[in-house]
Structures are given as C-alpha cells and as structure tokens.
Amino acid sequence: MSNSTGTDPLAALAELDGVPDAVAAVRKAVDRVYGHRVMRRRSEAVSSEAALRGARGSAALAGADWALEELRRRSDFGGAGEPRTVGAALRVNAEAGQLLSVWRQSPLRVLARLHVVAAGENDEKTGRPRLAGEPVDEPLIALPLPAAEEMAGRLDALADLILAESGAPALVTAAVVHGELLALRPFGSYNGLVARAAERIVLVGSGLDPKGVCPGEAGHGELGAQAYGEALAGYASGTPEGVAAWIAHCGRAVELGARESMAVCEALQRGAA
Numbered sequence: 001m002s003n004s005t006g007t008d009p010l011a012a013l014a015e016l017d018g019v020p021d022a023v024a025a026v027r028k029a030v031d032r033v034y035g036h037r038v039m040r041r042r043s044e045a046v047s048s049e050a051a052l053r054g055a056r057g058s059a060a061l062a063g064a065d066w067a068l069e070e071l072r073r074r075s076d077f078g079g080a081g082e083p084r085t086v087g088a089a090l091r092v093n094a095e096a097g098q099l100l101s102v103w104r105q106s107p108l109r110v111l112a113r114l115h116v117v118a119a120g121e122n123d124e125k126t127g128r129p130r131l132a133g134e135p136v137d138e139p140l141i142a143l144p145l146p147a148a149e150e151m152a153g154r155l156d157a158l159a160d161l162i163l164a165e166s167g168a169p170a171l172v173t174a175a176v177v178h179g180e181l182l183a184l185r186p187f188g189s190y191n192g193l194v195a196r197a198a199e200r201i202v203l204v205g206s207g208l209d210p211k212g213v214c215p216g217e218a219g220h221g222e223l224g225a226q227a228y229g230e231a232l233a234g235y236a237s238g239t240p241e242g243v244a245a246w247i248a249h250c251g252r253a254v255e256l257g258a259r260e261s262m263a264v265c266e267a268l269q270r271g272a273a
Helices: 009-013 019-034 038-061 068-073 082-096 100-105 107-119 148-163 170-184 191-205 216-223 225-237 240-270
Strands: none
Touching: 009 170, 009 240, 019 038, 019 170, 019 240, 038 068, 038 082, 038 191, 038 216, 038 225, 038 240, 082 107, 082 191, 100 107, 100 191, 107 148, 107 191, 148 170, 170 191, 170 225, 170 240, 191 216, 216 225, 216 240, 225 240
C-alpha cells in the first residue's frame, strides 16, 4: 500500500543501482537456510543460536567485541563498561522477538521499549526521544547529530513510513529503518543496539526471516566497524549512490548471518552442537 501522498519512497529505493541484486542475494541466502533439513526438526535451536550470535555482533559494534564462548560462559553482565554493553545487547535481542505485533501498530512504542530494556533502568530520560540540549552517548557513530526538533520530526516521519506498509522488499525497509535511527540517534544511549534490533524486527515481521535465523547483526559485526561507519555515512549523505551502498551493505550482513546459521545447521546435523 502506498503512503498518503500517493507515492512509495521505499519502493523507489528498491530500484536504485545494485539494490535489486542485493535483494535477490538475500532471498537466496535465506531460502538456503530454511531449506536445510535441520530447520524442519530443530529450528528453535537454530533460532536461539542466531539470537546469541546476533547479540554478539551488535555488542561488538557498540565497542564490546567478545568471543562467542565468553557470552555462553558469563552469567553476570551487571558491571560497567563492556559487560554492561553485552548484557544490553542480549536483553534487546531477546525482547525484540516479543514485539512484532506492537511494531505493526506503533513502531515508536517498540523503540521506546527497546531502549528501556537496553538501559536496564527506567528514569525520566529512558525510553523517550531526547530533548533539546540533552547529550547522546554514542561515541562510535561519527555522523553529525541532528537537533532535537529535527530528530523528532524525522522520527515521526519514519514511523509513518513504516505504518504505510510499503511494497518495497523487506531488506530495503529494514535498511532504511536501521540507517535512519542511527542518523537520528533519538535516545541518549544505546541507539546502535536499538537500530540493529529494529532491523531484525522488520526482517522477521515481514516474513522474509520469520524464525529469526539470519541475524544481520552478526553479519554487521563480521563486516566490521569501519565498513559499517563508511556505509552509514553513505546513507546519511542522502545521495542515491550512498543509500544504495548502505542497503547493499545491510544485505551483505544478512547474507553473512544466514551463512552462520547454515554452519549451525551443519553442526547440528553432525551432532557436534
């Protein structure tokens, strides 16, 4: 369904150079995972492992690059610094799967909830968009920070875009949601974790990856912070080339997430995991 202006801007982005190829590659990678025989019997185990690997990748891009086995071993993430970041990523990924129905009705409520879960507390600033003069703690994102008034207007526009039910492929919508949230940084902290979880919600809720076994966060982590920042700067530039490159980058991340789950499927089939 088109939005109220009679156009579908997300569908237009799907026609940018390179984007149809990225969409097709993601579809092929996702179908390959879902076609594995292990998915017929042990999809919950694959989904659980994908969530863990996704949280690890998201935390790495927030400055806490821990080994997967460390996440399995640890049970206390209450300390300051990296443990707190890893704990926030784990909580956000666990919560994201519970918010699909709310997302379809009120994306802003979901974003607020994800921020509360990430922060692990609920004060007057947690879960609400920042106000004029309030700082943002997101040191790994180097983009210029929009003023609070501009941010609020663009955040409302993003919510309207989501609710308009674009005909664009899920990858395009997910990449735009992810990129716009990081460009805006609506909260005082943990915007990266929230943005990457929102990308996952779109991919799962769209039906592209209904069981959440192709964690784009894991792929983003594997591609690395430098490539992530460069692609994000392209999105923020607003140029067709920059936006297309960002969508393709997100597509590659989903492909890598799918590859991780294929490896998990193979290990489960061998009885090695």
